[in-house]
Amino acid sequence: MGSRSWEFPLSLTPTNTDSQPRLIPWLLLGVVLVAGLFYGALHSVAYVWDFEAVWQYRQKFFTGWWVTIRLAAASLVLSTLFGLLTALARRSSRAPLRAAALGYVELVRGTPLLVQILLLYYGVANAVGMDNRYVAGVVILSLFAGAYIGEIIRAGIESVPGSQIESARALGFSDVQVYRFVILPQAGRQVLPALTGQFVSLIKDSSLLCIIGVEEFTLSARQINSNTYSTLESYLPLAFGYLLLTLPLSLFTARLEERLRYAA
């Protein structure tokens, strides 16, 4: 122990950055610390835990959680599609298409999701007769995430060296084949970590759909909260439920990044 000298934690000299096996213990430590902090804080205000009332509503928790999973899964597929189309439009040879895609991206990135949900739901969705709030929610969320995903995919596409595209064209690949067999596989590897990060955000952002009455996880927790006059007893399971979805994705991202770093 004593023989090892202290090292500056951000040193640039190559050290073993093989963080994978250590990530989980650190995470657990973080959870324990946060829980301890909570416990201490609440103890000092003499908070009395009462999970009994909330436990009665466990089915409602689960239903909400399940709705969130389905919303997120549907939005994940749809937003990827939107993102792909946006990225292609941004690279199109037609100027109006490029301009439209750019406008969409900037509009979405320049306004809060909450405002988009309110405007699109009470404005557009009602006007076009889309009265299923779940469908509307998925579409709105996908439009939001699609803009970010589009930029991620575009950056990935642009990271593919021009020589790769020229080689494929020289061999007689059509434009579609160049995308399918060269650009997208190469860009895909590049963007997968950023993309899963975006999916983590998507899961969390779906909680905002509660303001248009989509009975997802967060709204369920709020209803249980008001029914039981509890506070933390309904919100702690909420945080836990989201972590259950996002942590595996984050771990997956970390592993991907690790693999990409060492990939030949």
Place this chain on the structure above:
Amino acid sequence: MRLDLNHLDLSFGETPVLNGLSADPIDCGTLALIGPSGGGKSTLLRVIAGLLIPDAGEIRLDGDPLPKNEDALREYRKRVGTVFQSYNLFLHLDALTNLVLPMTVVHGVPPIEAESRAMELLERFRLTDHAYKRPRELSGGQQQRVAILRALAIRPRLVLLDEPTSALDPEMAAQVLDMVAELADEGIPVILVTHQLAFAKSAADTICFLHQGRIQAQSSADEFFTHPPTEASQRFVETVLKY
């Protein structure tokens, strides 16, 4: 191969790169394009590869004019094998798949047949051990040899090589050039851009000297190096051979 280049013009924006480029009718197995940097060699090769369309002028390969619309040009490109300076191979695929993909996707060769053809080629050029390596796991010379095999695998009517050895050390370059010489011996028509004049002399039948977007000198390889046809080409040869 018969190649006719008639009054080719091509500019990038305002910069003219090919300036009414013409050549005497070329009829040979291996043609070497030499000349100073920026003279337009790569551009001419890309035009012959069907990757760039000249603003004016005509190219004929074996008597047929090169098409001028993208669809027909793509058909034409399928039968021409092109190898650039470096980074030819698809980075996400191993050597074998680099050979197989164009055969299956572009030429509709059944996968099993494509794979056996690819393996045969790799074996012939002693690259079997590297079949399952990605480009980044191969040396520069191995990459270029695999790239040449990929160009051969589609059974091209013509192979175009743009300074295939300029990014390589001398030993690797020699291995690549051995392979190019072998193509020439087999009667596969080759057009080669190179700075290696000794190689051009031994492997090429005809030399074209490109300068300022034109072919300024053209002759048989033997003659070119004993009596460079123009003053500019003589100066170029002297400069390159000085050290």
